[in-house]
Amino acid sequence: MCANYNVDFSNFDSLQNNIKQLPGVAETVINRDLGKKVFPIFEKSILGLIPISDRDKPHAALYKSLSANTKENLTLTIKPKSQYAYLVFPDLGIGTSKRKSPLNFMDHGVDKKAEQAVEFLNESLIEEINKKLGGN
Numbered sequence: 001m002c003a004n005y006n007v008d009f010s011n012f013d014s015l016q017n018n019i020k021q022l023p024g025v026a027e028t029v030i031n032r033d034l035g036k037k038v039f040p041i042f043e044k045s046i047l048g049l050i051p052i053s054d055r056d057k058p059h060a061a062l063y064k065s066l067s068a069n070t071k072e073n074l075t076l077t078i079k080p081k082s083q084y085a086y087l088v089f090p091d092l093g094i095g096t097s098k099r100k101s102p103l104n105f106m107d108h109g110v111d112k113k114a115e116q117a118v119e120f121l122n123e124s125l126i127e128e129i130n131k132k133l134g135g136n
């Protein structure tokens with residue numbers, strides 16, 4: 001179980017225009033910011049959707065239980081850290097959760113903040129454009 005967020009440039013005209021202004025540099029900026037700026041946004045959104053049981057034990061929703069992987073170009077992969085791998089069961093509705101409908105909190109968390117993530121990427125690209133042009 002993991003949530004993948006691939007940047008789909010066809011849906012984001014302003015992002016696409018900013019990328020065109022930075023050939024060769026935009027890719028580096030986006031890859032850097034997917035891990036540094038976008039992941040924390042998605043992490044907070046996903047953790048807010050993780051269910052908390054009433055058992056007296058530590059819960060993934062209360063800790064930094066997710067990790068980010070940006071090894072693939074223009075891709076951010078978010079998945080639980082190994083000690084929180086059990087999150088696959090409520091998210092996908094399998095195992096002891098098989099009679100319950102899947103919660104899909106990973107996907108919903110990413111979907112909820114996708115627009116904000118694109119805004120952050122746009123801001124980073126605009127900053128880079130300004131540096132390149134000698135602006136602010």
